[in-house]
Amino acid sequence: MERAPTAPIPGLAPLPQLDWSLPDLKDDPTMCVRCRSAQLLCGKPVCPILIRYRAYSNALPKLGSRDLDGSSPPGLFIGRFGYPKVAVGPLVTAAHGDTLLYDTPEEWVGRPVDELVGFRTSLVRGTERIRVTDAEKPIRLVDDLQTLARAEGSVEVEAQFRRPPRGHLLLSDTSPPFGPSAPIDRVRLDVRRVDARVDRLYRDTDADARIAVQELYGRGVRVSRIQRAFSAGTLGRRGRRRFVPTRWSITAVDDLLGKSLRERIDDLPELDEIRLYRYLALDNRWFIALLPGPFRYESIEAWYPHTLWNPSDRQVVMLGDHEGPRGRTTYASMGGCYYAARLAVEEAMLRDRRRGGALVFREVHPGEILPLGVWNVREHVRAALQRPPEHPESLEDLLRRMDESFAIPRERWLSHSALLHAERTQRRLEQYAS
Numbered sequence: 257m258e259r260a261p262t263a264p265i266p267g268l269a270p271l272p273q274l275d276w277s278l279p280d281l282k283d284d285p286t287m288c289v290r291c292r293s294a295q296l297l298c299g300k301p302v303c304p305i306l307i308r309y310r311a312y313s314n315a316l317p318k319l320g321s322r323d324l325d326g327s328s329p330p331g332l333f334i335g336r337f338g339y340p341k342v343a344v345g346p347l348v349t350a351a352h353g354d355t356l357l358y359d360t361p362e363e364w365v366g367r368p369v370d371e372l373v374g375f376r377t378s379l380v381r382g383t384e385r386i387r388v389t390d391a392e393k394p395i396r397l398v399d400d401l402q403t404l405a406r407a408e409g410s411v412e413v414e415a416q417f418r419r420p421p422r423g424h425l426l427l428s429d430t431s432p433p434f435g436p437s438a439p440i441d442r443v444r445l446d447v448r449r450v451d452a453r454v455d456r457l458y459r460d461t462d463a464d465a466r467i468a469v470q471e472l473y474g475r476g477v478r479v480s481r482i483q484r485a486f487s488a489g490t491l492g493r494r495g496r497r498r499f500v501p502t503r504w505s506i507t508a509v510d511d512l513l514g515k516s517l518r519e520r521i522d523d524l525p526e527l528d529e530i531r532l533y534r535y536l537a538l539d540n541r542w543f544i545a546l547l548p549g550p551f552r553y554e555s556i557e558a559w560y561p562h563t564l565w566n567p568s569d570r571q572v573v574m575l576g577d578h579e580g581p582r583g584r585t586t587y588a589s590m591g592g593c594y595y596a597a598r599l600a601v602e603e604a605m606l607r608d609r610r611r612g613g614a615l616v617f618r619e620v621h622p623g624e625i626l627p628l629g630v631w632n633v634r635e636h637v638r639a640a641l642q643r644p645p646e647h648p649e650s651l652e653d654l655l656r657r658m659d660e661s662f663a664i665p666r667e668r669w670l671s672h673s674a675l676l677h678a679e680r681t682q683r684r685l686e687q688y689a690s
Contacts, residue, residue: 336501361631382440391489539623
């Protein structure tokens with residue numbers, strides 16, 4: 257077998273005088289990484305980290321009219337504040353024609369941040385507060401949103417708002433950025449064609465939402481489109497359909513699909529070698545290793561000072577979660593990134609017809625200036641795992657290549673990694689037999 261050459265990934269030099277000491281329990285440095293503005297663990301009424309990005313709103317388009325004639329990718333947004341009565345509405349841009357790219361994360365790998373933020377912030381959010389249980393009521397707005405969720409391509413839209421949309425950049429660690437918003441009065445859609453696969457499950461009111469998600473994925477529907485249909489309340493049994501906040505639907509679909517794929521992975525033969533995939537994108541360094549043995553999985557993120565979720569001046573913050581062959585029963589503390597990366601890993605195992613352990617290590621450098629959503633994790637792990645792997649000869653060789661790839665010393669990664677600790681301290685029965 258031809259071995260891929262071992263070479264360091266070009267990137268930023270280590271920051272000087274970093275504090276590698278253990279965190280002070282009186283000032284938990286993982287708070288921002290765990291919260292990511294979702295829970296306001298710091299006790300402040302708004303996230304102080306996101307305030308600094310409000311300046312971006314000055315660069316957003318200022319729409320002086322209450323009328324907008326344009327195109328929807330198609331896209332929609334379901335909020336979570338005020339649950340179970342939340343803000344829902346379409347995403348519309350002033351551009352006409354094919355805007356499918358604006359809401360298709362699978363096509364964003366390799367594109368610069370300024371381009372991504374540019375077309376995402378051009379999407380205007382129309383909003384109307386509605387109960388999540390109204391997903392099955394004969395309401396015009398409900399019908400419009402669920403039609404958008406089933407559309408196969410871009411949809412021409414005429415929207416009228418109650419006031420001109422205001423420039424505001426909505427940032428989230430789970431969903432991609434959004435631009436200005438305004439309460440919506442009326443919307444008219446010109447839907448040329450719906451996706452027959454999604455439409456069939458929309459009309460099947462006897463299929464459980466979990467089964468519907470799995471069937472759509474099996475029929476080749478993109479994950480982002482499944483998440484949109486799930487969020488719009490188009491899937492599930494009659495009487496149980498709900499609008500699902502966008503950020504919740506993204507993680508829910510990643511998790512549902514991951515559990516489904518896991519059942520198939522358990523029947524695969526085990527890897528007989530170590531495979532390593534390294535990747536550099538958006539100032540993130542990825543180090544992904546597949547190890548011999550049964551399925552187990554671990555994801556760890558390391559955030560440099562002055563990166564989005566680490567406001568510290570000198571201290572690197574690390575956070576991770578893991579699961580063994582039996583999976584996990586609690587929600588991962590690092591949030592949706594854990595499930596997004598796990599789905600990408602499981603897809604690769606099924607494609608290669610081999611199962612094993614998986615390490616997904618991510619070193620985030622200061623070049624990541626905006627939260628782009630968990631697509632950043634899912635799609636870049638997918639991209640990394642589609643490259644030809646390197647083949648470290650041993651665990652020690654793998655760790656040596658880790659030193660080449662990361663600015664953070666291996667000792668920090670080892671101190672946080674349960675899976676690597678087990679690999680270094682436990683032996684399998686066949687190792688004794690040999």
